[in-house]
Amino acid sequence: MYPYELSIYIRATDFNRTIISAMSNFIGMYYNRPQSELDKDYPGDPWPKKFISVPVHTVNRFTDHVSTMSDFGHIQDNLHSRLVLLLTAISLVVPAMGDPNTYCPRQLALMDLAIKSPEVRKLEEKNKAFLEKVSKICGMKIGLMSLVMPVDSWYIEVSDDLS
Structure with missing residues (x-):
């Protein structure tokens, strides 16, 4: 068995939009799971019922070897x-x-x-x-x-x- 098989590791660039995007994607995928347990997998109040937070990891942009600036699609000249x-x-x-x-x-x-x-x-x-x-x-x-x-x-x- 792979040692991290049951772990989820989320990596995003160090920009608010990508961090929030990663979080919202995981809310959509893992929200309201029937097998999650109150006060074990998620806190009680005022947390959304059965929502298990998954940490989003970032790397300082000066050492980030993954991100890139390549959005030139709107340039027409x-x-x-x-x-x-x-x-x-x-x-x-x-x-x-x-x-x-x-x-x-x-x-x-x-x-x-x-x-x-x-x-x-x-x-x-x-x-x-x-x-x-x-x-x-x-x-x-x-x-x-x-x-x-x-x-x-x-x-x-x-x-x-x-x-």
């Missing part, structure tokens, strides 16, 4: 669309990054290998004109590995209606 497509292509070659701000020595070593790979160099050469255009707009040199910087800025501008 051609430049933005091209950036998203290029970032998607990079993600097929570069190791999965999760939260790009997370410090991870192994991730840095893998990124270094990926940057030097023939696939990434070919992708960068293929998109040279586009990257030069983005560099001109940004006022600084932007390569494939720094492409996330303007995308993050544009994402915030679009989502906060600042553009």
Whole structure:
């Protein structure tokens, strides 16, 4: 028998919306179970009848290797669309990054290998004109590995209606 077979471990990113979402999903799945016992599985009053709370675990966002910021679906502009497509292509070659701000020595070593790979160099050469255009707009040199910087800025501008 697996030692944690009877345990439930819920992992969420350290944002209120994901914590509340995880809790509400488990309320929907485990609320009002007939086999639960008062004052053993759940407290008496004023707790909802037969509701057994399941803890939701989080990890500090600076060490979170699971979460990612990838919600670019609402961006319609051609430049933005091209950036998203290029970032998607990079993600097929570069190791999965999760939260790009997370410090991870192994991730840095893998990124270094990926940057030097023939696939990434070919992708960068293929998109040279586009990257030069983005560099001109940004006022600084932007390569494939720094492409996330303007995308993050544009994402915030679009989502906060600042553009």
